[in-house]
Amino acid sequence: MKKTGDFIQFETSNGIRVWVDETTKYKTTLIDVFLRHDLDEDATRIALIPPLLKRGSQAYPSLTAIEERSEELYGAHLGADVEKAGENHLISLRLSLPNGKFIPDEPPLLREGMAFLAEVMLHPALEDGGFQSGALEQEKENLKNFVEGLINDKVSYADEMLIRNMCEGERFALYEYGRVEDLPGINGQDLYAYYQSLLAGCPIDIYVAGEVTAEEVRALVEEMFAFERNGSVPIEPTQTDVVPTQVKTVKEEHDVVQGKLCVGYRTFITLADEDYYPLVWLNGILGGFLHSKLFKNVREKHSLAYYASSSFEKLKGLLIIHSGIEAENYDKAVEVIQEQVTAIQAGDLSEEELSNTLAGLTNRIKSVQDAPGQKIHFLMQQNLGGRSDSLEEVLQKLSVVTKEQIVQVAQKLALDTIFFLAPSKSK
Amino acid sequence: MKIETLTNAVLKETLHKTQLDNGLDILVWPKRGFNKKLAVCSTWFGSVNNLFTDPANGQTLRIPDGIAHFLEHKLFETADGDVFDEFARLGASPNASTSFTTTQYFFTCTDRFTESLTTLLDFVQTPYFTPPAVEKERGIIEQEISMYDDSPDWQLFFRLLGALFENHPVRIDIAGTAETIKAIDVPILKKVYDTFYHPSNMVVFVAGDLDPKQVMEQVAENFERRNYTDRPPVERLFPEEGEAAHVGSVVNRMTVSRPKVLVGFKDLVTANGDPHALLKRELTTSLILDMLMGKSSALYSKLYEKGVIDESFSSSFTAEADHGYTMIGGETDEPDRLVEAVTDCLARAAADGFDAATLERKKRKQMGRFLRNFNSPDTGGNVFLHYFHRKQDVFRLLDELNSIQVDDLSARLSIHFDTGRMATSTLLPVEGEAHAE
Numbered sequence: 001m002k003k004t005g006d007f008i009q010f011e012t013s014n015g016i017r018v019w020v021d022e023t024t025k026y027k028t029t030l031i032d033v034f035l036r037h038d039l040d041e042d043a044t045r046i047a048l049i050p051p052l053l054k055r056g057s058q059a060y061p062s063l064t065a066i067e068e069r070s071e072e073l074y075g076a077h078l079g080a081d082v083e084k085a086g087e088n089h090l091i092s093l094r095l096s097l098p099n100g101k102f103i104p105d106e107p108p109l110l111r112e113g114m115a116f117l118a119e120v121m122l123h124p125a126l127e128d129g130g131f132q133s134g135a136l137e138q139e140k141e142n143l144k145n146f147v148e149g150l151i152n153d154k155v156s157y158a159d160e161m162l163i164r165n166m167c168e169g170e171r172f173a174l175y176e177y178g179r180v181e182d183l184p185g186i187n188g189q190d191l192y193a194y195y196q197s198l199l200a201g202c203p204i205d206i207y208v209a210g211e212v213t214a215e216e217v218r219a220l221v222e223e224m225f226a227f228e229r230n231g232s233v234p235i236e237p238t239q240t241d242v243v244p245t246q247v248k249t250v251k252e253e254h255d256v257v258q259g260k261l262c263v264g265y266r267t268f269i270t271l272a273d274e275d276y277y278p279l280v281w282l283n284g285i286l287g288g289f290l291h292s293k294l295f296k297n298v299r300e301k302h303s304l305a306y307y308a309s310s311s312f313e314k315l316k317g318l319l320i321i322h323s324g325i326e327a328e329n330y331d332k333a334v335e336v337i338q339e340q341v342t343a344i345q346a347g348d349l350s351e352e353e354l355s356n357t358l359a360g361l362t363n364r365i366k367s368v369q370d371a372p373g374q375k376i377h378f379l380m381q382q383n384l385g386g387r388s389d390s391l392e393e394v395l396q397k398l399s400v401v402t403k404e405q406i407v408q409v410a411q412k413l414a415l416d417t418i419f420f421l422a423p424s425k426s427k
Numbered sequence: 428m429k430i431e432t433l434t435n436a437v438l439k440e441t442l443h444k445t446q447l448d449n450g451l452d453i454l455v456w457p458k459r460g461f462n463k464k465l466a467v468c469s470t471w472f473g474s475v476n477n478l479f480t481d482p483a484n485g486q487t488l489r490i491p492d493g494i495a496h497f498l499e500h501k502l503f504e505t506a507d508g509d510v511f512d513e514f515a516r517l518g519a520s521p522n523a524s525t526s527f528t529t530t531q532y533f534f535t536c537t538d539r540f541t542e543s544l545t546t547l548l549d550f551v552q553t554p555y556f557t558p559p560a561v562e563k564e565r566g567i568i569e570q571e572i573s574m575y576d577d578s579p580d581w582q583l584f585f586r587l588l589g590a591l592f593e594n595h596p597v598r599i600d601i602a603g604t605a606e607t608i609k610a611i612d613v614p615i616l617k618k619v620y621d622t623f624y625h626p627s628n629m630v631v632f633v634a635g636d637l638d639p640k641q642v643m644e645q646v647a648e649n650f651e652r653r654n655y656t657d658r659p660p661v662e663r664l665f666p667e668e669g670e671a672a673h674v675g676s677v678v679n680r681m682t683v684s685r686p687k688v689l690v691g692f693k694d695l696v697t698a699n700g701d702p703h704a705l706l707k708r709e710l711t712t713s714l715i716l717d718m719l720m721g722k723s724s725a726l727y728s729k730l731y732e733k734g735v736i737d738e739s740f741s742s743s744f745t746a747e748a749d750h751g752y753t754m755i756g757g758e759t760d761e762p763d764r765l766v767e768a769v770t771d772c773l774a775r776a777a778a779d780g781f782d783a784a785t786l787e788r789k790k791r792k793q794m795g796r797f798l799r800n801f802n803s804p805d806t807g808g809n810v811f812l813h814y815f816h817r818k819q820d821v822f823r824l825l826d827e828l829n830s831i832q833v834d835d836l837s838a839r840l841s842i843h844f845d846t847g848r849m850a851t852s853t854l855l856p857v858e859g860e861a862h863a864e
Contacts, residue, residue: 024460025460025461025802026802027438027798027799027801027802028798028799028802062728063722063727063728063731063732064722064723064724064725064727064728067721067722067723068723068788070723070792071723071788071789071791071792072788072791073795074791074792074794074795074798075791075792075793075794075795075796075799076795096799097795098795098798098799102437102438102439102798103794103795104437134732138731138732138734141734142734142737142738145684145685145737145758146737148684148685149683149684149685149758150684151682151683151684152579152682152683152684154577254682255681255682255857256577256682257573257574257576257577258570258573258574258576258577289515290511290514290515290521291511291512291515300509303563303566303567305570306567306570306571306574324570324574326570352516355516356515356516356518358518359515359516359517359518359538360515360518360520362518362537362538363518363519363520363535363536363537363538364520366462366463366537366538367462367463367535367537369462370461370462370463370803370804371803372802
């Protein structure tokens with residue numbers, strides 16, 4: 001068994017990779033399973049699978065039976081969802097349940113929890129050799145409502161619309177919950193056969209954190225996740241070299257009081273790159289914190305926005321600025337936002353900004369060490385992105401980044417798209 | 428300094444507690460092996476406290492709605508500038524929140540805890556209000572209010588409270604309205620600050636891998652050098668509130684893709700209630716809701732399988748000393764059918780009673796969920812403070828939970844879920860508006 005940071009790593013006999021964080025910090029054990037596929041035209045089929053898994057298994061054949069089992073396992077949280085990470089489309093299954101040592105009579109909850117998760121993942125309830133048709137039709141309807149319901153959360157909606165416009169023609173533009181128009185063509189038999197091909201062919205990774213040993217986890221995974229696998233589904237790399245030829249500006253009007261402005265840049269830098277840590281710095285200085293340029297200038301100095309921040313996609317190489325503004329401040333806000341980027345490109349970074357950013361980044365990374373879900377997510381992204389730094393190494397590498405490196409990374413930024421969700425004129 | 432130590436054998440956790448002569452409570456929860464530390468300075472003053480007897484002169488005062496939240500924003504400004512700058516220098520992550528009943532200022536950090544704690548305690552105890560700054564803040568808060576105006580769930584929630592309560596200030600948005608915050612100025616902020624930011628009305632909570640005694644001494648020293656004078660507690664006043672729901676149902680329209688509905692029940696509040704009776708009431712009501720409406724209930728699977736509800740369907744009960752309410756609902760294409768199914772389900776439970784085996788399974792679930800809170804300094808910290816503010820002993824919760832029997836559920840059901848105290852809030856899509864894409 002190998003060690004990556006706090007995690008012990010091994011591979012099962014059927015090629016599932018497993019990472020275990022043996023820690024006494026928590027009252028619960030967390031088990032995260034990720035099945036990895038390309039984000040592509042299969043997105044809708046993939047998005048339908050997690051909700052169907054939660055609808056019933058062979059041993060727990062209904063929504064109610066699954067939920068009752070979770071309750072018996074002392075309120076275990078069973079999660080099944082999809083996630084987009086770069087141009088990867090992940091099916092994630094998660095079980096979090098108490099450690100038996102905090103329960104009277106100390107029941108063997110790791111074993112029971114692992115068995116439950118394997119049952120839900122590997123033995124869905126079937127009908128005529130496919131997913132149950134009644135459940136499938138409802139989950140199609142729920143997925144349709146969910147996709148159409150994106151508009152209910154204006155902040156997320158604006159972010160998603162920026163991505164769709166910015167990455168038009170790239171796989172990254174696909175929504176992880178798929179497309180409504182694909183739903184009618186999906187049936188239970190084909191979808192189940194497709195899921196079987198994913199289980200056999202896609203990379204599967206399992207992460208466990210809690211007061212457990214890697215040895216007992218290995219024995220349980222070998223026992224419960226023993227099925228034939230062939231590794232037949234190839235994974236394509238994420239496209240990161242798209243250069244914007246001109247800036248796209250998109251406006252959409254809705255019945256909202258406050259406008260949502262999103263600005264997208266290409267960074268051409270991902271987790272695997274040399275310049276990755278300077279990019280982390282750049283985002284921190286620009287909009288990662290309350291002391292960052294965006295918050296200080298767009299919100300506080302010019303009173304243009306209630307919120308103004310930035311985030312970056314570390315596998316696709318995007319940097320996105322988010323803000324909530326009054327419609328009449330649109331031109332000014334776009335101008336002041338771009339001024340902040342220009343300032344960094346010109347090397348306008350104070351000692352205070354640098355030291356505050358290092359302190360803030362340090363605080364964030366050390367906090368990740370306390371949160372099992374975040375710690376697993378951090379490692380999962382590193383595994384996807386081709387980096388293997390422990391949290392200690394991350395801290396060390398961030399501490400040696402120079403101002404010049406940050407400025408150089410900023411100079412590579414290319415403005416691609418501006419999206420504005422505007423209040424409709426009638427308002 | 429006399430330090431009390433409370434331990435729970437099941438949780439394997441210990442809480443250290445002391446009270447200063449000026450009335451300040453200090454709680455420390457040592458969390459070994461964690462990098463993260465949490466400190467909270469909390470005052471028992473929330474948005475519902477808009478009417479009180481001024482301890483300085485015995486007069487009754489009605490203050491503008493939204494002032495607790497306004498004051499929260501304003502305290503972050505000091506004579507030397509913005510206190511966020513100081514936290515940024517220390518690498519700490521500060522924030523604050525105003526609820527119906529409390530205002531809390533807090534930070535989390537991994538390094539330089541002692542300096543960050545001093546910064547927190549100093550800024551909360553050093554009000555600095557100038558007319559231009561108050562004016563500027565008004566603009567920022569107006570923006571924040573307009574952001575809430577665009578949030579369907581927030582609107583749905585407050586429309587429900589408005590339908591349930593006729594006079595109780597819980598019906599008013601925590602931030603107030605653009606109209607009510609116009610009346611806020613420097614003298615009224617000072618008055619409110621002096622009234623509610625007195626150590627006898629406050630608590631400091633700290634969690635992390637720290638020495639409790641050292642933390643308590645630092646807090647004590649910081650508060651004691653400011654020479655607070657003793658004074659009687661603030662008497663909080665509430666308008667007369669009838670037992671019945673204010674109005675039966677409200678319907679509003681917003682940009683949403685699908686209707687949303689909430690069914691609410693107003694709780695009867697018994698004056699000077701025993702805090703542990705309140706805790707038991709909260710646990711009992713939550714168990715009723717979980718048994719009848721939770722994901723493993725017959726109602727849930729029936730409605731889910733018919734497509735009436737989706738995963739957004741949920742229910743909860745909130746019990747404060749001065750108000751309480753149940754909320755049930757989510758997204759649905761058929762709001763009326765959902766409301767009818769909920770009321771039918773409650774009526775059937777009143778007739779049929781509750782199943783003892785299901786109750787035991789639900790207790791297991793609640794126990795596991797409770798344990799989970801103590802996984803981190805911040806969630807655990809919030810739980811400790813939540814119960815402390817209600818004068819409830821959090822370590823008694825599991826015993827109270829285990830003591831609940833099916834008869835308790837039936838008795839509580841008949842009192843609380845009375846259709847005369849029920850209201851509904853519905854949000855419908857704006858007519859003629861197309862869906863996204």
